[in-house]
Amino acid sequence: MSGLRLEGIRSRALGPLDLTLAAGELVFVSGPSGSGKSLLLRAVADLDPHEGEVWLGEEPRSRIAPATWRRRVGLLPAEAFWWAESVGEHLPSILSTHADRAAPEPVSRPSSLLRPALPRLPKPLRRPPGRVSNHPALPDPSTMTDWLDRLGFAPDVLGWSVTRLSTGERQRLALVRLLAQTPEALLLDEATANLDPSNSARVESVVETYRKAQGAAVLWVSHDPEQRRRIGGRSLIIRNERLEPEA
Ligand SMILES: Nc1ncnc2c1ncn2[C@@H]1O[C@H](COP(=O)(O)OP(=O)(O)OP(=O)(O)O)[C@@H](O)[C@H]1O
Numbered sequence: 001m002s003g004l005r006l007e008g009i010r011s012r013a014l015g016p017l018d019l020t021l022a023a024g025e026l027v028f029v030s031g032p033s034g035s036g037k038s039l040l041l042r043a044v045a046d047l048d049p050h051e052g053e054v055w056l057g058e059e060p061r062s063r064i065a066p067a068t069w070r071r072r073v074g075l076l077p078a079e080a081f082w083w084a085e086s087v088g089e090h091l092p093s094i095l096s097t098h099a100d101r102a103a104p105e106p107v108s109r110p111s112s113l114l115r116p117a118l119p120r121l122p123k124p125l126r127r128p129p130g131r132v133s134n135h136p137a138l139p140d141p142s143t144m145t146d147w148l149d150r151l152g153f154a155p156d157v158l159g160w161s162v163t164r165l166s167t168g169e170r171q172r173l174a175l176v177r178l179l180a181q182t183p184e185a186l187l188l189d190e191a192t193a194n195l196d197p198s199n200s201a202r203v204e205s206v207v208e209t210y211r212k213a214q215g216a217a218v219l220w221v222s223h224d225p226e227q228r229r230r231i232g233g234r235s236l237i238i239r240n241e242r243l244e245p246e247a
Pocket residue numbers: 012013031032033034035036037038039040
């Protein structure tokens with residue numbers, strides 16, 4: 001359980017910004033198009049040039065390797081990138097328990113380009129015994145199956161080719177992929193922008209369950225005032241390059 005503290009964050013057309021989220025606190029950020037909401041999240045995730053420092057609990061980001069920081073402070077971008085052939089390849093720690101149910105789909109492309117849809121899988125990640133780490137253990141595969149279920153997917157989604165995913169399916173599966181890294185803080189960029197009301201409710205419920213169970217600080221960019229009211233928490237708006245409480 002770690003809070004998140006932004007200190008003097010200045011990025012392109014933004015800042016300087018200071019913001020403190022307690023462990024387990026949810027803060028919404030809104031603002032007009034182009035006001036810098038995505039820039040803010042990308043600066044916190046250390047994915048854009050910027051000035052300032054971010055703290056996860058007592059640890060400053062400048063003392064943490066970038067790849068480790070991005071795993072511990074997980075960003076759900078507005079448009080997630082998929083690099084492998086099947087959904088399951090992005091979720092190796094769950095795929096190994098469902099290999100029998102995740103039959104590869106036929107892929108319609110020239111046979112010379114065909115690769116096996118389910119290649120040899122890496123072993124589920126496990127921390128070597130005795131190594132000290134302050135990163136929480138990876139989630140149990142059954143927890144991840146439960147997230148898939150709560151987001152409206154049967155286990156056979158693991159065998160789906162990523163090329164067939166709709167925008168909304170990609171968005172929901174990107175959330176599972178993010179949570180599979182057990183981030184200590186979440187940065188959500190319009191996590192329900194492409195979803196109908198029932199799927200938005202599913203995403204809200206999974207994020208809220210995760211936040212409460214893990215004590216994760218959540219910084220959530222949302223254009224939806226109903227969503228902000230429904231979930232509650234602090235609501236801030238970016239105005240003139242600064243964060244202000246929403247009126
Ligand atoms: N890589 C970049 N180089 C130059 N300018 C950039 C870059 N990325 C973003 N910007 C500019 O910074 C401003 C804020 O962009 P940002 O993507 O954060 O907006 P936003 O508030 O998330 O908007 P939206 O609600 O439309 O997604 C915009 O004017 C944008 O053009």
